[in-house]
Amino acid sequence: MKHDASIPALPCVALEPTLEFYGLLGFEVTYQQRLPNPYAATRRGGAQLHFFGVKGLDPLAAYSCCLIIVDEVEQLHEGFAAALRKTYGKVPVRGVPRITRMKKGQTRFTVVDPSGNSVMFIRRDEPGGYGDDEDDSATLLGKALKTARRLRDFKSDDATAAKVLDAALKKPDAGTPLERARALVARAELAVALADLPRANQSLREFDALVLPASERASLEADRAAVDTLMRTQE
Structure with missing residues (x-):
């Protein structure tokens, strides 16, 4: 049949x-x-x-x-x-x-x-819920990261994703240092896509200034490299 x-x-x-x-x-x-x-x-x-x-x-x-x-x-x-x-x-x-x-x-x-x-x-084998259903962080930054990720990847709405991260990043105790680092790299990537290079560089400077264990910083190397790659593709 x-x-x-x-x-x-x-x-x-x-x-x-x-x-x-x-x-x-x-x-x-x-x-x-x-x-x-x-x-x-x-x-x-x-x-x-x-x-x-x-x-x-x-x-x-x-x-x-x-x-x-x-x-x-x-x-x-x-x-x-x-x-x-x-x-x-x-x-x-x-x-x-x-x-x-x-x-x-x-x-x-x-x-x-x-x-x-x-x-x-x-x-084809994408996990159910985009693979982040178990990402149930209760912090403001954790929730913002999940929302921004879905706005970026599902709706291609970079501008709103950036606003979500900006609102969370304004608060100093919004999440763990690792979540702040992840949010800053994500915000830098969005800034490059939105043609806002000054904001991208600012976010990367803030990321570099964070005090993080070597293992946590290493876990973000791929995301940071993705920002650098995106910058090069826009040259």
């Missing part, structure tokens, strides 16, 4: 730039028509995306979204980012189109296409 299949159809401003963009990500065009209405079908492996033209579509006001389940995400993100950087001169992490950032151990990322559609690539 054949399995059912679901194929998302996403609106687009125009077919040509949409198909060129997805071509960078390895999607091949399997069907295209211009009349009586613009329509195209694409495929990458087992994933299919269809597109239809919509007059007057505003990419900045778009909210269409779909999920693609994949076996792994880190190498996939690396390949997508490299292809986009080659075309755009840098990895687009804000505006339209863009790709969300990737940290080691992350299980999903989002690509926003030229028409504002969000396509979320999710690792």
